[in-house]
Amino acid sequence: MIMVMVLRIFLFIGFCVAATCGESYLKITKIVCETHPSFIHNHSCALKPVNRYKTFILMDCWIKTQLRNSSVNLALYVRNSANIYKPFVINATINVCQLFAKSTQGAYGKIIKTIFSRFTNINHSCPFSIIFGETILKSTKIVCETHPNYIHNHTCALKPINRYRTYIQMDCWIKKELTNTSVNFAVYTRNSANIYKPFLINATINVCQLYAKNMQGPYGKILKTIFTRFTNINHSCPYSGNIVVKNAYWDTSLLPVALPPNSYKIVLTFYEDYPKTNYGFVAYYIEYIDIKAKPRKG
Ligand SMILES: *[C@@H]1O[C@H](CO)[C@@H](O)[C@H](O)[C@H]1NC(C)=O
Ligand SMILES: *[C@@H]1O[C@H](CO)[C@@H](O)[C@H](O)[C@H]1NC(C)=O
Ligand SMILES: *[C@@H]1O[C@H](CO)[C@@H](O)[C@H](O)[C@H]1NC(C)=O
Ligand SMILES: *[C@@H]1O[C@H](CO)[C@@H](O)[C@H](O)[C@H]1NC(C)=O
Ligand SMILES: *[C@@H]1O[C@H](CO)[C@@H](O)[C@H](O)[C@H]1NC(C)=O
Ligand SMILES: *[C@@H]1O[C@H](CO)[C@@H](O)[C@H](O)[C@H]1NC(C)=O
Numbered sequence: 001m002i003m004v005m006v007l008r009i010f011l012f013i014g015f016c017v018a019a020t021c022g023e024s025y026l027k028i029t030k031i032v033c034e035t036h037p038s039f040i041h042n043h044s045c046a047l048k049p050v051n052r053y054k055t056f057i058l059m060d061c062w063i064k065t066q067l068r069n070s071s072v073n074l075a076l077y078v079r080n081s082a083n084i085y086k087p088f089v090i091n092a093t094i095n096v097c098q099l100f101a102k103s104t105q106g107a108y109g110k111i112i113k114t115i116f117s118r119f120t121n122i123n124h125s126c127p128f129s130i131i132f133g134e135t136i137l138k139s140t141k142i143v144c145e146t147h148p149n150y151i152h153n154h155t156c157a158l159k160p161i162n163r164y165r166t167y168i169q170m171d172c173w174i175k176k177e178l179t180n181t182s183v184n185f186a187v188y189t190r191n192s193a194n195i196y197k198p199f200l201i202n203a204t205i206n207v208c209q210l211y212a213k214n215m216q217g218p219y220g221k222i223l224k225t226i227f228t229r230f231t232n233i234n235h236s237c238p239y240s241g242n243i244v245v246k247n248a249y250w251d252t253s254l255l256p257v258a259l260p261p262n263s264y265k266i267v268l269t270f271y272e273d274y275p276k277t278n279y280g281f282v283a284y285y286i287e288y289i290d291i292k293a294k295p296r297k298g
């Protein structure tokens with residue numbers, strides 16, 4: 001693992017005492033930011049004076065590539081009589097991806113999580129991205145149906161993350177153990193009459209064989225990646241109990257072909273002993289967003 005410095009922020013803080021009310025303040029007096037041009041572009045960082053004792057920090061930047069495994073080092077320096085800043089007390093490195101993914105990592109993790117949640121739009125787990133010159137497949141609607149003999153108490157919903165991304169959250173309980181499950185993966189595109197028509201992809205894959213044997217072609221690889229990354233189905237059959245899909249999203253890397261700009265519907269239909277029993281389906285409505293084409297807000 002090579003560590004690359006992506007972004008560095010220096011905050012200069014003055015400790016001042018407001019004589020009038022006897023309170024003390026940590027006033028930020030200067031901010032300096034450095035970014036690595038391969039990862040971040042168009043950064044701005046500034047202080048906005050609020051009153052004599054307080055300044056607000058304003059920062060904005062764009063992530064060029066996906067950040068999948070980001071850490072932050074938090075270090076405190078104190079200025080000595082020779083006007084030199086020396087390391088002082090705090091020097092901690094925290095994996096940011098784990099802050100929102102798992103429970104927090106100790107005292108500094110808690111602090112970083114509080115700062116991120118309160119003041120930034122990084123209030124979710126990795127990856128962090130706005131991919132330029134690439135496309136984002138934003139899920140705009142999700143519809144699920146299940147067969148009551150096989151599945152109960154299903155929920156499926158979208159959680160908005162930012163302008164470009166929503167997370168897919170699903171949860172259900174398997175009533176009858178699934179021992180020979182297949183999934184049909186079909187893509188539809190919306191035509192000018194607003195009707196979704198089958199488009200390019202229509203494949204049925206035996207899910208039990210994904211983890212039991214080696215891959216079954218490109219669709220098998222994709223399904224296995226999706227299941228491993230986003231669900232608790234990361235093992236071979238049988239499947240039983242609680243099935244969870246967490247913080248999932250469609251990504252161009254999860255599709256075997258480059259889709260032209262359009263609106264799509266991806267439908268996963270689940271079968272036991274294909275094609276005997278259809279026990280449910282999930283339909284994802286997807287908008288194709290070309291980030292480069294979007295005007296920048298603010
Ligand atoms: C970044 O800055 C460049 C040059 O100023 C500009 O052309 C580009 O549109 C900016 N990108 C974003 C996302 O603001
Ligand atoms: C993520 O980074 C940590 C160090 O912060 C490293 O130990 C770990 O192996 C990395 N994980 C991946 C998936 O690269
Ligand atoms: C923090 O600790 C790391 C690893 O021990 C060290 O490389 C780094 O120089 C330290 N930074 C400061 C500001 O003390
Ligand atoms: C993250 O922040 C955005 C914008 O403030 C908000 O819409 C979203 O619900 C938040 N997500 C979480 C997981 O708190
Ligand atoms: C499913 O929902 C019913 C009714 O809301 C509830 O009684 C039952 O405990 C739930 N089952 C599970 C496994 O969550
Ligand atoms: C996919 O192919 C199967 C078998 O050929 C067919 O029954 C089904 O209607 C097709 N689905 C779509 C969406 O084209």
Ligand SMILES: *[C@@H]1O[C@H](CO)[C@@H](O)[C@H](O)[C@H]1NC(C)=O
Pocket residue numbers: 232234235
């Ligand atoms: C499957 O996921 C669970 C929970 O995330 C994890 O504990 C387990 O090690 C994973 N198993 C495999 C085979 O990857």
Ligand SMILES: *[C@@H]1O[C@H](CO)[C@@H](O)[C@H](O)[C@H]1NC(C)=O
Pocket residue numbers: 180182206273274275
């Ligand atoms: C499992 O389902 C496949 C169809 O996907 C079928 O060909 C096969 O016979 C089934 N296996 C068993 C053990 O029922």
